[in-house]
Amino acid sequence: MTAKDSMASADLDVLLKQASDILARKQGQDKPVIAVWGMMNAGKSYLLNMLTHHYNAEYFPTKDTRETAQLKQFEGESYIFLDTPGLDAHDADDQVAMDGAAKADVVLFVHQPKGELEKIELDFLKQLKESFGVYAEKNIVLVISKADAESLEKIEQIEQKVLEQCHLHLGFAPESFLISGTRFHKGIQQHKDGLVKASHLQELKQHIETLGIDVRAVREERIRHVQNTLLLEISAAEEALNDEKLQLEDNLYWNFARFNDAMLSLDLSMTLKKVEYMNERILGE
Amino acid sequence: MSDLILREQLLTSFQTLKSDFMASLDDAKKLDSEFQKAQKTFAVRMDSHIRQAQKRLPEENPLSSQIDGILSAISDTDKAWQANLASYDKGLSFRQDFQDSLLVFVFGKVKSGKSSLGNYIAWGHTDPSENLKSSVPISLQPEYFTAANTNVVNGDADDEAKHRREFRVGATEATSSIQGFRLPGLTWVDSPGLHSVTGSNGKLAQEYVAHADLILYIMNSAAPGRASDLKEIKELKSKGKETLILITGSDINEEDWDDELGEIVTRVQMKSKETRQMQREYIAKELEDIDSNDILSNSARYAQEHLTDPKEMQNSGMVQLFSRLHSISQNQGVQIKRAVPMTNFSNFLDKCRKELQPYTKLTNDLDAEIAHLESSVPKVMARYTREAQKEMYAIIDDTFNSLENYRDDDEQMNQELRYARRSWNDKLQQVIGIALENGLADITKELKHAVDNTWYSASLELPNFSIEKVTEQIPDGQVNGTKKRNSGWGGLGGLVAGGVAGFMLGGPAGAFLGSSLAGGAGSMAGSAFGSDAKLKTKTIELNVGDNLESLKKQLRDSYASVVKTVIEDESKKVLTSTLAEMRTVTLLVATELREVNERVEAMKALSLQKIIKNGV
Ligand SMILES: Nc1nc2c(ncn2[C@@H]2O[C@H](COP(=O)(O)OP(=O)(O)OP(=O)(O)O)[C@@H](O)[C@H]2O)c(=O)[nH]1
Ligand SMILES: Nc1nc2c(ncn2[C@@H]2O[C@H](COP(=O)(O)OP(=O)(O)OP(=O)(O)O)[C@@H](O)[C@H]2O)c(=O)[nH]1
Ligand SMILES: [Mg+2]
Ligand SMILES: [Mg+2]
Numbered sequence: 051m052t053a054k055d056s057m058a059s060a061d062l063d064v065l066l067k068q069a070s071d072i073l074a075r076k077q078g079q080d081k082p083v084i085a086v087w088g089m090m091n092a093g094k095s096y097l098l099n100m101l102t103h104h105y106n107a108e109y110f111p112t113k114d115t116r117e118t119a120q121l122k123q124f125e126g127e128s129y130i131f132l133d134t135p136g137l138d139a140h141d142a143d144d145q146v147a148m149d150g151a152a153k154a155d156v157v158l159f160v161h162q163p164k165g166e167l168e169k170i171e172l173d174f175l176k177q178l179k180e181s182f183g184v185y186a187e188k189n190i191v192l193v194i195s196k197a198d199a200e201s202l203e204k205i206e207q208i209e210q211k212v213l214e215q216c217h218l219h220l221g222f223a224p225e226s227f228l229i230s231g232t233r234f235h236k237g238i239q240q241h242k243d244g245l246v247k248a249s250h251l252q253e254l255k256q257h258i259e260t261l262g263i264d265v266r267a268v269r270e271e272r273i274r275h276v277q278n279t280l281l282l283e284i285s286a287a288e289e290a291l292n293d294e295k296l297q298l299e300d301n302l303y304w305n306f307a308r309f310n311d312a313m314l315s316l317d318l319s320m321t322l323k324k325v326e327y328m329n330e331r332i333l334g335e
Numbered sequence: 336m337s338d339l340i341l342r343e344q345l346l347t348s349f350q351t352l353k354s355d356f357m358a359s360l361d362d363a364k365k366l367d368s369e370f371q372k373a374q375k376t377f378a379v380r381m382d383s384h385i386r387q388a389q390k391r392l393p394e395e396n397p398l399s400s401q402i403d404g405i406l407s408a409i410s411d412t413d414k415a416w417q418a419n420l421a422s423y424d425k426g427l428s429f430r431q432d433f434q435d436s437l438l439v440f441v442f443g444k445v446k447s448g449k450s451s452l453g454n455y456i457a458w459g460h461t462d463p464s465e466n467l468k469s470s471v472p473i474s475l476q477p478e479y480f481t482a483a484n485t486n487v488v489n490g491d492a493d494d495e496a497k498h499r500r501e502f503r504v505g506a507t508e509a510t511s512s513i514q515g516f517r518l519p520g521l522t523w524v525d526s527p528g529l530h531s532v533t534g535s536n537g538k539l540a541q542e543y544v545a546h547a548d549l550i551l552y553i554m555n556s557a558a559p560g561r562a563s564d565l566k567e568i569k570e571l572k573s574k575g576k577e578t579l580i581l582i583t584g585s586d587i588n589e590e591d592w593d594d595e596l597g598e599i600v601t602r603v604q605m606k607s608k609e610t611r612q613m614q615r616e617y618i619a620k621e622l623e624d625i626d627s628n629d630i631l632s633n634s635a636r637y638a639q640e641h642l643t644d645p646k647e648m649q650n651s652g653m654v655q656l657f658s659r660l661h662s663i664s665q666n667q668g669v670q671i672k673r674a675v676p677m678t679n680f681s682n683f684l685d686k687c688r689k690e691l692q693p694y695t696k697l698t699n700d701l702d703a704e705i706a707h708l709e710s711s712v713p714k715v716m717a718r719y720t721r722e723a724q725k726e727m728y729a730i731i732d733d734t735f736n737s738l739e740n741y742r743d744d745d746e747q748m749n750q751e752l753r754y755a756r757r758s759w760n761d762k763l764q765q766v767i768g769i770a771l772e773n774g775l776a777d778i779t780k781e782l783k784h785a786v787d788n789t790w791y792s793a794s795l796e797l798p799n800f801s802i803e804k805v806t807e808q809i810p811d812g813q814v815n816g817t818k819k820r821n822s823g824w825g826g827l828g829g830l831v832a833g834g835v836a837g838f839m840l841g842g843p844a845g846a847f848l849g850s851s852l853a854g855g856a857g858s859m860a861g862s863a864f865g866s867d868a869k870l871k872t873k874t875i876e877l878n879v880g881d882n883l884e885s886l887k888k889q890l891r892d893s894y895a896s897v898v899k900t901v902i903e904d905e906s907k908k909v910l911t912s913t914l915a916e917m918r919t920v921t922l923l924v925a926t927e928l929r930e931v932n933e934r935v936e937a938m939k940a941l942s943l944q945k946i947i948k949n950g951v
């Protein structure tokens with residue numbers, strides 16, 4: 051077999067593995083998973099500390115450079131909070147962040163007020179939206195963080211621009227909040243209500259409450275979406291493999307009789323794998 | 336630290352830099368005017384040497400038209416050389432923005448604070464008011480320019496920076512063009528946020544990057560060291576460009592609640608020293624081969640709030656940036672750049688020197704060829720002299736053979752001798768003429784050949800210059816044939832005849848036998864045929880009797896000697912001396928070339944001295 055052949059079947063293996071992972075996922079966890087997601091250093095971990103009342107000691111470590119590199123969760127009374135690595139911090143982090151987003155029922159997309167959304171943010175958001183299906187509009191929430199870093203006028207200007215971008219590129223404008231974690235923190239610690247209020251953190255909390263997340267429905271929708279995507283990808287891979295096979299057969303027909311035998315066995319293992327997967331799927335549902 | 340400087344001092348130091356640039360340009364221009372003077376002198380002298388030599392050429396000289404052609408060829412060659420020299424761009428200027436100042440190119444992600452920093456450098460404020468701008472002295476007013484625009488969303492309008500005299504900054508306002516400002520000695524170029532650069536804009540950006548003395552790579556302290564930033568920096572570094580990494584916006588808004596006002600009060604503070612240090616160290620670590628101390632953290636926002644407080648200015652990190660800019664303006668790269676016109680001129684001198692070589696070779700070779708020819712004239716003529724003499728012997732011998740018949744008849748003998756004398760005379764004239772013609776033909780042929788060769792082997796590289804055309808104007812060697820006989824020699828025929836006649840008339844007819852050819856004969860000949868003719872007269876004393884043999888021998892010797900003398904004299908006068916005359920010209924030209932070469936060498940040495948003085 052050529053290297054190309056083995057690669058194609060490896061791709062297929064990855065896809066099939068992903069599919070099995072999704073099917074194996076326990077549906078038992080009933081608490082909604084709230085994940086933060088966004089560019090590095092956006093203030094994701096800081097926000098989660100505030101949302102989980104970690105005022106004196108951080109549960110989610112923060113730092114003014116790249117910090118979070120792994121998924122980390124905190125199980126609260128009614129929610130599970132999931133921290134994810136920042137995007138564009140390290141190549142390896144991006145995939146971990148994607149995995150985190152896949153586990154979430156609600157995503158707080160954190161954007162700090164340095165201009166509007168960058169292309170890379172929009173690209174990630176588009177993928178996220180796809181994976182949420184009909185729940186995207188409701189369950190993706192926009193957080194403009196570090197609202198204390200600029201004047202309110204600038205912050206609002208940025209918010210408006212970002213919403214316009216969402217409307218244009220995602221087809222909807224998410225619910226958005228202008229949050230200052232540091233303001234909230236200081237307000238809580240020094241008992242200054244004015245600061246707490248101006249942090250808009252409570253409003254975000256309330257909004258999450260009002261979402262009334264139907265965990266089962268969201269997950270079904272997300273799984274259906276993943277399945278569809280996977281099925282499409284599997285067929286595409288299969289097709290590609292078939293094309294390759296045909297061409298190789300064509301090329302080598304006269305010279306290598308043994309090759310035909312190899313192809314035959316590959317064919318067989320592919321069919322077996324497919325049957326295996328279809329079985330799992332039917333049993334799982 | 337004593338070398339920490341403020342913005343005004345930095346701008347003043349750039350003004351000094353500007354005058355350094357100007358001084359260097361001036362030096363180069365001065366040297367060039369000296370060069371031009373030398374070039375002019377050379378041209379004028381060359382012209383006059385050639386003109387005078389042409390004037391001196393005698394009209395009737397058979398070599399004149401050839402020599403004239405050679406002189407014209409030299410003159411044409413010189414003109415072509417001068418024209419070629421004049422066609423070179425000596426590079427006696429700085430390319431605006433790219434070469435005439437310290438060029439800083441600002442690079443970085445969207446909204447990293449690039450334009451704000453530019454405004455701060457230009458005006459001392461990230462978003463300067465008209466009031467502030469008008470308070471700045473004229474000499475420190477930045478002059479704005481805008482280059483290619485990318486048309487990004489929310490981008491600046493065409494020429495916006497130029498009209499507004501500041502860069503567009505703001506929460507969502509984007510820079511979409513490559514834009515910049517000039518202050519004396521400083522050119523600052525701001526660029527659109529990374530990855531929004533495309534097409535023509537990208538090419539221009541590359542050109543700026545290539546010429547930049549410093550690339551300021553800007554990252555915002557709010558998200559320092561993103562993976563894509565690090566990739567970008569590594570690529571820049573791999574190009575070997577001087578790059579300074581700057582973490583801008585290293586400030587925070589410190590907030591508190593004012594119970595009385597019922598609102599938040601904020602104060603801009605620098606991020607803690609530790610945080611700033613940590614950010615620099617993180618980036619240094621990720622980039623692997625960089626020292627965290629080479630990265631600067633700063634805040635234009637903080638700096639502009641504390642512009643009169645040196646301690647806080649230092650805290651803002653701006654002072655460190657100014658110092659860095661200042662030291663870069665003093666570094667070798669900028670010094671080399673300063674010497675650009677002088678270096679260009681120095682290179683031009685090299686080219687000039689190089690091109691003087693074939694020119695010099697041409698003149699030297701020409702001189703050597705002519706010298707060689709000059710020395711070969713006697714040899715060539717000796718061969719023809721012998722032939723001419725042989726013919727004279729033959730006719731004299733013939734006569735004497737027939738004289739045998741009149742051995743006993745003196746009267747008759749005398750008569751025959753008189754007749755013979757006339758035909759010997761004619762023959763003499765004829766053989767000398769032929770000898771001279773042949774010699775001339777050989778010499779001219781060789782001259783033409785030598786001259787052509789010289790030009791071809793000089794390998795002059797002059798555009799619009801055809802060696803064929805130049806050597807064409809030098810006439811070919813004389814056609815060796817009877818048809819054109821004497822044409823080359825002008826009045827020579829008469830001259831020779833005169834000389835021989837003078838000799839024969841030396842003896843009065845009656846006194847021919849048994850008498851002597853009187854010494855006075857020479858002066859007679861002289862008066863009859865011009866002063867030159869006396870050279871060819873000959874005094875012969877004879878006793879005619881039975882001594883026919885001895886008479887014959889004497890006559891043979893006399894005629895042979897006349898042939899030799901006439902040919903020698905004539906060829907010396909006409910050929911050798913003309914060639915010598917030509918050589919005085921080639922020697923003069925060689926001297927001029929040597930002198931001009933010496934001057935160019937001296938200028939070259941001076942230019943190098945200046946470059947070294949400026950450069951290292
Ligand atoms: N001014 C201000 N700073 C904040 C705020 N929230 C977070 N920060 C600071 O921003 C920096 C980054 O915060 P993190 O919470 O670590 O950011 P992150 O998004 O988790 O970063 P990564 O895990 O590296 O992706 C820290 O220095 C925080 O102190 C805020 O609301 N206002
Ligand atoms: N906190 C803080 N903010 C700054 C500082 N300098 C600039 N900013 C802000 O950063 C934002 C972007 O600044 P610009 O200078 O326009 O950034 P840019 O890099 O030119 O942006 P593009 O041209 O769009 O790439 C603006 O809102 C500025 O007010 C600073 O020193 N501190
Ligand atoms: Mg984090
Ligand atoms: Mg800008």
